[in-house]
Amino acid sequence: MRKEDTTVTQSSAARRLTTTILSGALAALALAGCNKSQTAPPAAANTATAAAAPTDVPAPADALPLTDTSSAPLTTAPPATALPTAPPVRVAYLRDPNQGYAYLDKATAMRNAFGDAPPDYTYDYQGVHPWVWRSSDRATQLVEPLADGNRSYYFQPGAALPYLISDGSYSYGYDDGALVIVYDGHGRPLPSAQMAGRADLAARYLQRAQDIYMASLRAQHMAVVREHWLARRAAWEEQEALWERQQEQDAAWRAYHQQYAQDQDARWAAERYQREAEASRVAAAMNDQAAAQMAWQAALAARNRAPPGPMPGGQAFNGPPPAPRPPPPAPINPPVNPPAYGRPPAPIGPSPQQQAAANAQAAANANDQARRQAMMAAQVQAQAAARQQAAAQTQARQHALAEQIAREQAQAQTKAQQQAAARQIAQQQAQQRALAVQAQRQKLVADQAQAAAQARAQAKAAAQAASHTHAQNPAAAPSPAKAATQAQAHAQAKEQAHVPVTPAAEAAAKAKADALKKKREADAKTAAPPQ
Numbered sequence: 001m002r003k004e005d006t007t008v009t010q011s012s013a014a015r016r017l018t019t020t021i022l023s024g025a026l027a028a029l030a031l032a033g034c035n036k037s038q039t040a041p042p043a044a045a046n047t048a049t050a051a052a053a054p055t056d057v058p059a060p061a062d063a064l065p066l067t068d069t070s071s072a073p074l075t076t077a078p079p080a081t082a083l084p085t086a087p088p089v090r091v092a093y094l095r096d097p098n099q100g101y102a103y104l105d106k107a108t109a110m111r112n113a114f115g116d117a118p119p120d121y122t123y124d125y126q127g128v129h130p131w132v133w134r135s136s137d138r139a140t141q142l143v144e145p146l147a148d149g150n151r152s153y154y155f156q157p158g159a160a161l162p163y164l165i166s167d168g169s170y171s172y173g174y175d176d177g178a179l180v181i182v183y184d185g186h187g188r189p190l191p192s193a194q195m196a197g198r199a200d201l202a203a204r205y206l207q208r209a210q211d212i213y214m215a216s217l218r219a220q221h222m223a224v225v226r227e228h229w230l231a232r233r234a235a236w237e238e239q240e241a242l243w244e245r246q247q248e249q250d251a252a253w254r255a256y257h258q259q260y261a262q263d264q265d266a267r268w269a270a271e272r273y274q275r276e277a278e279a280s281r282v283a284a285a286m287n288d289q290a291a292a293q294m295a296w297q298a299a300l301a302a303r304n305r306a307p308p309g310p311m312p313g314g315q316a317f318n319g320p321p322p323a324p325r326p327p328p329p330a331p332i333n334p335p336v337n338p339p340a341y342g343r344p345p346a347p348i349g350p351s352p353q354q355q356a357a358a359n360a361q362a363a364a365n366a367n368d369q370a371r372r373q374a375m376m377a378a379q380v381q382a383q384a385a386a387r388q389q390a391a392a393q394t395q396a397r398q399h400a401l402a403e404q405i406a407r408e409q410a411q412a413q414t415k416a417q418q419q420a421a422a423r424q425i426a427q428q429q430a431q432q433r434a435l436a437v438q439a440q441r442q443k444l445v446a447d448q449a450q451a452a453a454q455a456r457a458q459a460k461a462a463a464q465a466a467s468h469t470h471a472q473n474p475a476a477a478p479s480p481a482k483a484a485t486q487a488q489a490h491a492q493a494k495e496q497a498h499v500p501v502t503p504a505a506e507a508a509a510k511a512k513a514d515a516l517k518k519k520r521e522a523d524a525k526t527a528a529p530p531q
Contacts, residue, residue, distance in 0.1 A: 057277035062120040067223040077144040086207035090178040101256040103173030107154040107164040113268035116279035123219035187246040269306035
């Protein structure tokens with residue numbers, strides 16, 4: 001065991017032992033104040049059949065031994081803001097303001113009853129492993145780890161709705177599912193005007209409490225890892241110490257606690273006796289003898305404050321020894337067999353009327369409890385049905401959204417394919433047009449070349465014919481140069497007939513024609529015979 005773990009265990013055990021002794025002293029003072037005619041009882045041995053050691057006290061019914069099997073780190077529960085939204089919680093207000101500390105004080109008494117004993121077991125709930133303490137009458141305390149502490153839930157015996165939920169920063173008090181009070185981190189009640197601002201988180205916590213409570217009954221029970229318990233116990237006990245300090249400092253809470261302390265101590269004494277004995281055995285197994293001894297002393301102190309009745313393990317316990325009655329005055333003629341003073345008086349049974357009234361009250365309480373349980377079961381079923389309906393609607397919306405997305409993706413894909421095909425066709429058409437233009441250009445060039453060749457051949461033939469005619473009859477035939485020029489002009493005109501006419505080409509042709517005209521005139525003057 002680590003040194004810091006030992007220190008926490010010893011300080012916690014010492015605090016619990018001190019609380020037990022002080023509570024017993026207050027109860028004794030209250031009893032003495034109610035019976036001032038009796039003298040103070042002398043020190044006497046308890047009349048119960050006391051257990052000689054912690055090992056003689058049976059373990060709690062649901063408790064599994066701590067395990068040293070290595071495991072992964074604890075998975076923390078989601079914070080309040082990350083919990084799913086829940087149906088709105090009904091907000092009510094206490095009719096009696098003096099009961100403002102009832103919920104927190106009751107939860108504190110339950111925590112003290114479980115003492116330093118480790119959790120009974122854990123279980124898997126959506127990857128989180130809450131801790132469970134369950135008393136002999138089925139009152140339940142659930143604790144799940146948070147990133148910055150713990151969140152605890154407190155349930156009455158057999159109830160699926162909690163009466164208090166605490167996350168270290170705030171505590172929420174419920175009455176049959178209605179939010180009736182909110183405490184701050186120090187245990188001070190918030191003003192009623194501020195309760196509505198925390199109703200949403202209170203509703204989420206309430207839904208979470210019901211879910212993990214039902215899972216604690218149905219899921220497989222698993223042993224708590226010792227390392228996890230030792231690592232997180234300090235934060236768990238620090239919250240308890242904070243509540244106790246606030247109780248000492250708050251006069252209203254202190255007055256309420258003192259008013260009901262005797263009833264709470266009697267209510268939880270047998271449970272605490274068994275739990276502190278369990279804590280003593282656990283500490284002894286970890287070689288922490290000081291903590292083991294202090295836990296055992298707290299167990300003995302709780303046993304001595306228990307009301308008459310059976311104790312864990314079948315031990316007959318009759319409660320603290322009664323105060324002896326003062327001896328009567330000495331009689332004139334003492335009897336032969338004087339009565340044994342100091343024995344408890346014979347119990348006086350109730351009258352028939354009282355018994356009938358008690359039976360009627362018990363039947364009414366049973367009917368009321370059955371009605372509450374039926375209402376709670378109906379509420380749980382209705383909320384479960386609402387969650388299933390909401391889940392079905394969410395699933396339907398998600399399915400419809402997925403189908404819509406698939407349709408849009410298919411349409412987009414089809415459109416993209418059509419656009420790609422259109423682009424491909426356009427590219428093919430553009431290529432075909434380019435090839436046609438290129439073929440036309442090639443044919444035009446070939447035609448122009450052929451025409452030019454024919455024109456040149458014709459010009460050459462014309463020039464040769466003119467030369468031959470001029471040689472035979474110079475005066476009648478044109479000169480060879482003129483015939484060549486005419487043939488060349490005819491060839492150029494024929495060549496130009498195959499070329500598209502543009503303004504620039506037309507101007508060039510005109511200039512060329514003018515030049516040829518001037519050249520012909522010059523040649524004519526040159527070829528004319530002298531006068």
